[in-house]
Amino acid sequence: MRLPQYFLFRLLQMIPIALFIVVINFALIHIAPGDVSILLAGEGADPAYMQSVREAYGLDRPLYQQLGAYLGQVLQGDLGLSFRTREPVIDIIAERIPATLLLAGTSLVLASVAGVVIGALVARRPGSAMDTAVTTLSISLFSIPVFWLGLMLILLFAVTLRWLPSSGMMSIAGPREGIGHVLDIARHMVLPVVALSAVWLGQYVRLSRASVSETLAEPYVTTARAIGYPERRVMSRFALRNAMLPIVTVLGLELGMLLSGAVLTETVFSWPGLGRLIYEAILSRDTPVIMGAFLIMSFTVMLAALLTDLLYAALDPRVSL
Amino acid sequence: MTPALNRTIGAVTRSLPGALSLIILAVIIGLAISAPFLPIPDPAAMEFDLYQSPSTDHWLGTDNYGRDIYSRVVWGARVALTVALGAAFLSILLGSALGAVAGYFGGTVDGLLSRVFDIFLLIPTFFLILLIVALFGASLPLTIVAIALTTWPRSARLMRSQVLTLKSRVYVQAALAAGAPQWWVILRHVIPNGIAPIITDGTILMGMAILTEAGLSFLGLGDQNMVSWGSMIFEGQRHLRLAPWMSIAPGVALLLLVASLNLLGDQINFAMNPQLRTRGGAPRKRASVAPPADEPAPSDTTPILEVENLRLEYRTPDRRVTAVDGVSFSLPRGGSLGIVGESGCGKSSLGSALLQTMPNNAEMTAGTIRFDGRAIVLDGKPVVEKGRSRIDQLRWKRLATIFQSAMNALNPVTTVRRQMIDALRLHKPDIKTSEAAARIGEVFDMIGIPRSRMNAYPHQLSGGMRQRAMIALSLILEPDLVIADEPTTALDMLIQDQILGEIADLRARLNLSLILVSHDMGAVAESCDVVAVMYAGRIVEIAPTRAIFDNPAHPYTRTLIGSLPSLTGPLEELKSLPATETAAAAASEGCRFAHACPSATELCRTTPPPVVALSDGHRSECHFARDLAFADTREATG
Numbered sequence A: 001m002r003l004p005q006y007f008l009f010r011l012l013q014m015i016p017i018a019l020f021i022v023v024i025n026f027a028l029i030h031i032a033p034g035d036v037s038i039l040l041a042g043e044g045a046d047p048a049y050m051q052s053v054r055e056a057y058g059l060d061r062p063l064y065q066q067l068g069a070y071l072g073q074v075l076q077g078d079l080g081l082s083f084r085t086r087e088p089v090i091d092i093i094a095e096r097i098p099a100t101l102l103l104a105g106t107s108l109v110l111a112s113v114a115g116v117v118i119g120a121l122v123a124r125r126p127g128s129a130m131d132t133a134v135t136t137l138s139i140s141l142f143s144i145p146v147f148w149l150g151l152m153l154i155l156l157f158a159v160t161l162r163w164l165p166s167s168g169m170m171s172i173a174g175p176r177e178g179i180g181h182v183l184d185i186a187r188h189m190v191l192p193v194v195a196l197s198a199v200w201l202g203q204y205v206r207l208s209r210a211s212v213s214e215t216l217a218e219p220y221v222t223t224a225r226a227i228g229y230p231e232r233r234v235m236s237r238f239a240l241r242n243a244m245l246p247i248v249t250v251l252g253l254e255l256g257m258l259l260s261g262a263v264l265t266e267t268v269f270s271w272p273g274l275g276r277l278i279y280e281a282i283l284s285r286d287t288p289v290i291m292g293a294f295l296i297m298s299f300t301v302m303l304a305a306l307l308t309d310l311l312y313a314a315l316d317p318r319v320s321l
Numbered sequence B: 001m002t003p004a005l006n007r008t009i010g011a012v013t014r015s016l017p018g019a020l021s022l023i024i025l026a027v028i029i030g031l032a033i034s035a036p037f038l039p040i041p042d043p044a045a046m047e048f049d050l051y052q053s054p055s056t057d058h059w060l061g062t063d064n065y066g067r068d069i070y071s072r073v074v075w076g077a078r079v080a081l082t083v084a085l086g087a088a089f090l091s092i093l094l095g096s097a098l099g100a101v102a103g104y105f106g107g108t109v110d111g112l113l114s115r116v117f118d119i120f121l122l123i124p125t126f127f128l129i130l131l132i133v134a135l136f137g138a139s140l141p142l143t144i145v146a147i148a149l150t151t152w153p154r155s156a157r158l159m160r161s162q163v164l165t166l167k168s169r170v171y172v173q174a175a176l177a178a179g180a181p182q183w184w185v186i187l188r189h190v191i192p193n194g195i196a197p198i199i200t201d202g203t204i205l206m207g208m209a210i211l212t213e214a215g216l217s218f219l220g221l222g223d224q225n226m227v228s229w230g231s232m233i234f235e236g237q238r239h240l241r242l243a244p245w246m247s248i249a250p251g252v253a254l255l256l257l258v259a260s261l262n263l264l265g266d267q268i269n270f271a272m273n274p275q276l277r278t279r280g281g282a283p284r285k286r287a288s289v290a291p292p293a294d295e296p297a298p299s300d301t302t303p304i305l306e307v308e309n310l311r312l313e314y315r316t317p318d319r320r321v322t323a324v325d326g327v328s329f330s331l332p333r334g335g336s337l338g339i340v341g342e343s344g345c346g347k348s349s350l351g352s353a354l355l356q357t358m359p360n361n362a363e364m365t366a367g368t369i370r371f372d373g374r375a376i377v378l379d380g381k382p383v384v385e386k387g388r389s390r391i392d393q394l395r396w397k398r399l400a401t402i403f404q405s406a407m408n409a410l411n412p413v414t415t416v417r418r419q420m421i422d423a424l425r426l427h428k429p430d431i432k433t434s435e436a437a438a439r440i441g442e443v444f445d446m447i448g449i450p451r452s453r454m455n456a457y458p459h460q461l462s463g464g465m466r467q468r469a470m471i472a473l474s475l476i477l478e479p480d481l482v483i484a485d486e487p488t489t490a491l492d493m494l495i496q497d498q499i500l501g502e503i504a505d506l507r508a509r510l511n512l513s514l515i516l517v518s519h520d521m522g523a524v525a526e527s528c529d530v531v532a533v534m535y536a537g538r539i540v541e542i543a544p545t546r547a548i549f550d551n552p553a554h555p556y557t558r559t560l561i562g563s564l565p566s567l568t569g570p571l572e573e574l575k576s577l578p579a580t581e582t583a584a585a586a587a588s589e590g591c592r593f594a595h596a597c598p599s600a601t602e603l604c605r606t607t608p609p610p611v612v613a614l615s616d617g618h619r620s621e622c623h624f625a626r627d628l629a630f631a632d633t634r635e636a637t638g
């Protein structure tokens, strides 16, 4: 199979999962206490809008027809209106995605690169005092509640030392274009990125430590040493290259878990992304937004899993396309 | 308590992180249980001293309502532990039940359930829990149930794979054969055996549950009727500038509890699989020696390899195992030696010592190895000359190896041709691309791999072809000596024969010296001039191939050859002799084979046998070597 075909094939495989997630959403709305139309339209919506929601979702028809109607709405990208702002949920979410991508993407790159390097270094001396120290430290790192770490960073660097801004993505009266704008955003990013990547770093160090030490025990590494490769090359060409495979897999699988950290971090730092949006929606009981965000997050994770799959296929010749 | 459990607990408590996390857990659990009886204020009692910083009256200060933070942290521990235990218990219960069912019944049930496990892995659990709690209203029991409902596939997958391995085990089959109903068999045998790794995972699950609950509370979805650390931070955040202690204390408590749970899980995991901690790694620095001063220049008659009294030990924290116990032999240039023995006899350890590729927990404790007259190991220490170890100067150019390629001996992510070019370039940096290509083609032809398969990855080749590729790789730099470790094991008989034939053929053509390590007497007979039989770390008999087959002078050699029909019984048992028993045999006072030897006498059990030289190049370590060598073997064969 060629790569595009493989991609298509994997995409098709995702359809039942996507359906499953939409059905979960639908089921939750119906099991939840309270009137379904209120959940879908939001509390205190005006009667005319409430009526239009009832019709769109066919709320007076049998359940299976409602499911059909709901699926239809979701497929059209219609996730309803935010009850707070009366804007379409899909637009509100789309508007917030770039900020989240910026924050989560930067942290992910930082954490994974640093984590793989540190983990690989430690894997060279398994069982050493250094190994125990780094392992213990990285376990402690990912045991820190990320929102609390964020608060502590704000306390130290924003409140006490006054080095960095504590919240938002840009200064209120700051420059809106050019290098000044970029630097302004960068300054705002420092603390949230540190908080988020510190917690992720712990995961990647452990993952890479385990994966690299496993490959270092593989027969092909012994072959490489018998051939006479210097240890640096044994590490880069043989051990790391092979150790990347499980790391990439886990990276894809744990993305959902990682995203929850991003949401909490955004909340602490008032970062104007999806996470902050969810928090605001919870505070104002804006259920359409919460449900929409869950759907979008789920689809994102699926997409990430798909991309991981492709990356894996590109890295490992044993995956037959 | 089983000894394995005892050992695990011992190992966990002995390690610093393990002991530390157990102490922290004990303190937190102790405080949580005794909270109602402690002389601390009611966590909800409001006083007039708002925003008090920590003092002797209020150890951790007071909050915006004047409530005592220390008391709230202690009461918060109850919530955290309730969430941890409740969610982990429900999740494991649900997960292992479904996992066991999937693994046990297999077929459609398994297919369907496995699919569900996979889908759940792709759902961002935190958001699902968040959605559930947002829709149904925040309450602690709901949070616990929601966490369990989204995390159970972890345990389910673990249990499923446990059950799959366990159900093929003999005792389960036996119970089924005895007519026990299936559900009873699952409960009685499979679950108790499969639960261990799930419990380990449980500590991690608990950590996740606590962090999830804290995250929800921090987003304002905490149970309003309880004091939870997450909601304390939620409130503290608004008063961060005025009263930072409001958020510091509960966060530290969260960190301590979750970290000690995770560390504990990690320690248990390591204690149950100790090799996880020590396996792999880069080769450690070993003590080395300078080359001897008076080394005669090699002549034509100098053996290519000489080994004297070589010893190799494996060291674990609590014991030492001698794998090679005083081995000596000499291999003439162009000669071939087969080293035969069952697994655990030390033959592969010997091979790794010759190549100096042994794992870090192995150590040569004595012995000398000379390659072409030059010492590469002296007194068990590698010889270093001008800052470079002598073995490194020999690698691949003069001393190459063939590993069993079914075992991933070739890099799986690189093409065969690439691996050859890299090896060639490593030792001949100036070689031209065209020359390299020509050389590779030459070796491929020689070994019988079609040139069209050159760009294949190892996994794309058949077992036989992959083994040939390994041989081709070993020959690429025209070495003098090749050490082949089980080069044909795991191949089918026909291919085995072909490859052994080709090795023998190449050896003659290239004037190669060969050491062939194998468990198979037949394989060795086909391609070697001399055969050494190893048992429990020693060469118990060595002789030219003809001599050893015609006049085996050691009872163990006889069982290997199978020339004595009366010994086929013991041979079956020998095949499965575990390595630890071999080690015990090595430690025994008299002859190390006495426990299994059909000819053993009282003498054998008390006195180690001498080395008996029988004829030219024929040595045997047995009290009765002479009697055996000259006994009429026809009686046995006929």
Ligand code: SF4
Pocket (backbone or CB within 6 Å): B554, B555, B556, B591, B592, B593, B594, B595, B597, B598, B599, B600, B601, B604, B609, B621, B622, B623, B624
């Ligand atoms: S010395 Fe005794 S026990 Fe050992 S092999 Fe010979 S006969 Fe058997």
